[in-house]
Amino acid sequence: MDLAVEIENLTKDYEVGFARKRKVRALDGLSLTVNRGEIFGFLGANGAGKTTTLKLLMSLIFPTAGDARILGHDIADISMHQRIGYLPENPYFYDYLTAREFLNYCGELFGQDRDRRERRTKELLTRVNLEPKSWDRQMRKLSKGTLQRVGLAQALVNDPEIVFLDEPMSGLDPIGRREVRDLIASLKQDGKTVFMCSHILSDIEVLCDRVAILKQGRLAQIGHLDELVQSGTQDQLEVIVTCANPAAFKLQIQNVYSEFTVTASGVRVVVPSEKAVDLVITALREEGGKLVSVQPLRQSLEELFLDNSKSVPRAVPATTKTT
Numbered sequence: 296m297d298l299a300v301e302i303e304n305l306t307k308d309y310e311v312g313f314a315r316k317r318k319v320r321a322l323d324g325l326s327l328t329v330n331r332g333e334i335f336g337f338l339g340a341n342g343a344g345k346t347t348t349l350k351l352l353m354s355l356i357f358p359t360a361g362d363a364r365i366l367g368h369d370i371a372d373i374s375m376h377q378r379i380g381y382l383p384e385n386p387y388f389y390d391y392l393t394a395r396e397f398l399n400y401c402g403e404l405f406g407q408d409r410d411r412r413e414r415r416t417k418e419l420l421t422r423v424n425l426e427p428k429s430w431d432r433q434m435r436k437l438s439k440g441t442l443q444r445v446g447l448a449q450a451l452v453n454d455p456e457i458v459f460l461d462e463p464m465s466g467l468d469p470i471g472r473r474e475v476r477d478l479i480a481s482l483k484q485d486g487k488t489v490f491m492c493s494h495i496l497s498d499i500e501v502l503c504d505r506v507a508i509l510k511q512g513r514l515a516q517i518g519h520l521d522e523l524v525q526s527g528t529q530d531q532l533e534v535i536v537t538c539a540n541p542a543a544f545k546l547q548i549q550n551v552y553s554e555f556t557v558t559a560s561g562v563r564v565v566v567p568s569e570k571a572v573d574l575v576i577t578a579l580r581e582e583g584g585k586l587v588s589v590q591p592l593r594q595s596l597e598e599l600f601l602d603n604s605k606s607v608p609r610a611v612p613a614t615t616k617t618t
Contacts (some may be wrong), residue, residue, distance in 0.1 A: 298367075299457050300352070305361035307347050323512040324361070329505075331456075334479065334489040336499040336520075339509030346384055346491045348509075353381055355420050366456060377405065380450035381504040383532045384461040384492075387430045390435035394420060397434065398452055407451040419448040425439070431439035439466035447475065457488040464495050476502060485579045530568070531592040534575050537561040538584030547578040565592055 307322040311463055329335045339345050350356045350361055354370055366598055368375040388397060402412035420430055423444040429437060432496040434445065443466045444498075461477070465474045476498055482489055493499055499506060500520065507517040516523055531553065538544045541557050551574050554565035566572055572589055577587060 296332040298328050299331045300490060301364040302310060302327050303362045305351060305363055306359045307351060308359045321512055325514055325599055327514060329488065329490055331424065331488050332400055333504040334399055334483050334502050336503035336506035337492045338506055344508040344512040345509060346461060349459055376454065378560060379457045380452040380455035382446045382456040383458045386446045388434045389431050393431045394425060395430045398448055398528055401449045401452045402554055415452060416518055419451055423448045440468060440471050443467055458482060459489040462493055463491060464493060464498055485548060532566050532589060533587050534564040534566060534570055534591045535561055535587040536579050536584050538579060538582045544578060544582045544584060551575060561587055
């Protein structure tokens with residue numbers, strides 16, 4: 296399969312301190328690939344190295360070590376930027392330009408003629424569901440959510456083959472999140488590749504074909520979402536029941552379950568095997584309860600994320616060689 300992004304041993308060190316300088320490693324030997332035509336989720340706690348990775352790929356900063364390629368071109372090849380789009384986490388726009396003027400300006404940077412710029416501007420502002428009354432307002436007067444829509448539009452102005460999105464749902468209300476989610480899904484249908492960072496895990500679950508999780512600047516996990524969330528379940532089963540006396544039911548199955556939780560809608564029991572389910576059902580009948588459901592226990596993306604997200608990047612030893 297063709298690769299859209301190839302990252303090999305990408306490393307970035309920063310100098311911190313004033314009187315006694317030291318190096319802090321923000322990214323530590325990251326290696327991964329992104330296939331063409333997929334939506335790739337990039338996750339990690341604050342300080343894990345996500346934004347550093349995107350800035351390296353965009354050549355906004357330079358690596359200490361390692362290599363990366365986008366669409367087969369080294370990231371140092373600036374001509375490749377004609378084929379990509381980028382929305383940073385905290386974009387800065389010209390305050391006194393309108394959204395229409397700004398997109399027109401972006402189109403001119405890509406060498407588009409006047410007719411194409413005007414046509415593309417109208418198409419994109421409509422596609423990101425920006426209200427027409429906001430098209431000709433100065434951007435300093437627009438809300439954060441509205442500016443985020445303008446940012447998404449500018450990332451698509453050159454009809455890119457791959458789009459890099461850093462927190463694309465930031466500042467959006469639930470309706471806006473749904474609209475942007477649909478837009479990102481439509482990019483895949485158009486054959487484009489999407490590389491996105493997001494803290495909104497529900498959007499990652501819905502959209503992404505594969506995900507990578509960073510921990511302290513290192514790659515902790517990567518793969519298809521279904522494979523990752525099932526990797527830690529160990530074939531456990533979740534049994535949901537209702538009963539009049541949860542305390543007595545719990546006492547009967549005390550040697551069977553690994554988790555027992557009373558909720559507003561019933562009782563949740565986690566057991567290690569199908570044989571244990573039979574024992575739970577037998578005890579439930581004796582208590583006059585009702586079985587609601589039995590299903591394999593699926594680790595949530597949130598649990599997977601929390602398991603792989605702790606602390607901040609470590610200091611680099613004084614002997615580390617930098618370039």
